Amino acid sequence: QSVLTQPPSVSAAPGQKVTISCSGGSSNIGNHYVAWYRHLPGTAPKLLIFDTYKRPSGIPDRFSGSKSGTSATLDITGLQTGDEADYYCAVWDDSLSAGVFGGGTKLTVL
């Protein structure tokens, strides 16, 4: 069981918006920056968001991150069928002195 809790799955129609949540605690999200990844098994995980809300070069502004207290959120707008993948939050945890990933959320674009 991860210290970060994500919903197992979310779904929305093409063109719509979806929100993926990541719930943690004071030793991780409450005190550190959050990263978000997109992953298709068998391929390299793709960094979407770092430092809670910043996008690496090449990541469209359809992807946005935010944080409030001990929870973080990834919003994806203008959904495309190509967005179907597993999405993970990640953060450093002071209690563990280690990085942690959420359990992952499978996004289905209906």
Next chain:
Amino acid sequence: EVQLVESGGDFVQPGGSLRLSCAASGFTFSKYWMHWVRQAPGKGLEWVSRIRPDGYADYADSVKGRFIVSRDNAKNTQYLQMNSLRAEDTAVYYCGKDVHDVAMDVRGQGTTVTVS
């Protein structure tokens, strides 16, 4: 362009050892923290380790005391020495170039370790 190429994955018996390598290019390797992450079959991503340019390292509890991460800045290569391997270490292992905290740039296809 950043390139990261993992290698060294193999089949190994429980209790055995294996050394993974991550060859880096396209950036000044000696200035960056480097990470290892893994994905076991049917499971999510798991952070494994990170190493600072001077060799200081942090580990996940699941591998602490069994895995040792190291680096050769002259060869632009990171290593993961995996000892006392268990079935639950079976996974695809990826290396990543640090961006900040646990944000990393992962470029390779990973290397597969099977403990059985």
